[in-house]
Amino acid sequence: MEPHNSAPVLITGGARRIGLALAKSFLLRDIPVIIAYRSDYPALAELKEQGAICLQGDFSEHAGIYRFANQVIQEAPKLRAVIHNASAWLAESAAIPSEQVMASMLQIHVYTPYLLNQLLEPCLRGQGQAGADIIHLTDYVVEKGSDKHIAYAASKAALDNMTRSFARKLAPEVKVNAIAPALIMFNPSDDDEYRRQALEKSLMKIAPGESEVVNLVDYLMNSRYVTGRTHTVDGGRPLR
Numbered sequence: 001m002e003p004h005n006s007a008p009v010l011i012t013g014g015a016r017r018i019g020l021a022l023a024k025s026f027l028l029r030d031i032p033v034i035i036a037y038r039s040d041y042p043a044l045a046e047l048k049e050q051g052a053i054c055l056q057g058d059f060s061e062h063a064g065i066y067r068f069a070n071q072v073i074q075e076a077p078k079l080r081a082v083i084h085n086a087s088a089w090l091a092e093s094a095a096i097p098s099e100q101v102m103a104s105m106l107q108i109h110v111y112t113p114y115l116l117n118q119l120l121e122p123c124l125r126g127q128g129q130a131g132a133d134i135i136h137l138t139d140y141v142v143e144k145g146s147d148k149h150i151a152y153a154a155s156k157a158a159l160d161n162m163t164r165s166f167a168r169k170l171a172p173e174v175k176v177n178a179i180a181p182a183l184i185m186f187n188p189s190d191d192d193e194y195r196r197q198a199l200e201k202s203l204m205k206i207a208p209g210e211s212e213v214v215n216l217v218d219y220l221m222n223s224r225y226v227t228g229r230t231h232t233v234d235g236g237r238p239l240r
């Protein structure tokens, strides 16, 4: 994707895993990047060396969302894109009251993108037809539900629906799309048996890694026409 303007791309949760891969992919092409990070990771030093603006932001409370948005607006009057990647994959468990699980999932997957999209709307508008993008990272489970991550799936489904609402509200200046991955990459704590079972769930039987999301983000940001849609990255899982 060639930058058709020099405004930065904002990536939430940009200090590790998929968010970090996205940030690095833009920086490699001299596309300016702002990342939101919560915890301090070794990768932050490298991102800063490569010119990324790294803003600490904890979205667990609404005040943190507003504070972060104000920091972004001070750093960047215009934004090329906002990529809502920050997320927590929280399962229901006896250790946490279910109302806290749902509150936490709604906070990061619904309140955070809902508020940031509205607070940053002036930074996204004013760059011409299809001049900016919003991309929501949702999940394949929006389609199927999840018996172990009920609140997580419900919150991602709300985020999926907001994709269409914000696409209607912000067109034609801003395109709004969702990316709904199934397995992309494992977590270090995933044991061999979990990994074996997870790989069996798709036709392609791989954990493809971050590049699948990076490539789809580039496709969406290069388009002048694709908006209001959810783009699944699932290895043929529904056909298993």
Ligand SMILES: NC(=O)C1=CN([C@@H]2O[C@H](COP(=O)(O)OP(=O)(O)OC[C@H]3O[C@@H](n4cnc5c(N)ncnc54)[C@H](OP(=O)(O)O)[C@@H]3O)[C@@H](O)[C@H]2O)C=CC1
Pocket: 012, 013, 014, 015, 016, 017, 018, 019, 037, 038, 039, 040, 057, 058, 059, 060, 084, 085, 086, 087, 088, 089, 108, 137, 138, 139, 140, 180, 181, 182, 183, 184, 185, 186
């Ligand atoms: N990995 C996969 O296989 C799949 C990923 N996805 C989606 O893709 C996206 C990226 O996935 P992945 O890279 O695995 O994500 P991670 O689970 O690694 O989390 C991404 C980041 O979100 C940040 N975050 C979580 N809660 C908050 C909060 N309250 N405030 C600020 N930041 C927060 C985390 O910060 P901290 O480290 O400080 O907690 C973390 O750095 C997510 O939206 C995910 O749901 C969907 C399906 C499959």
Ligand SMILES: Nc1nc2c(c(=O)[nH]1)N=C([C@H](O)[C@@H](O)CO)CN2
Pocket: 086, 087, 088, 089, 139, 181, 182, 183, 184, 185, 186, 187, 198
């Ligand atoms: N925020 C996160 N969301 C999800 C993750 C993750 O690590 N962080 N992982 C998955 C799984 O890979 C799942 O798609 C397959 O078991 C889902 N969401």
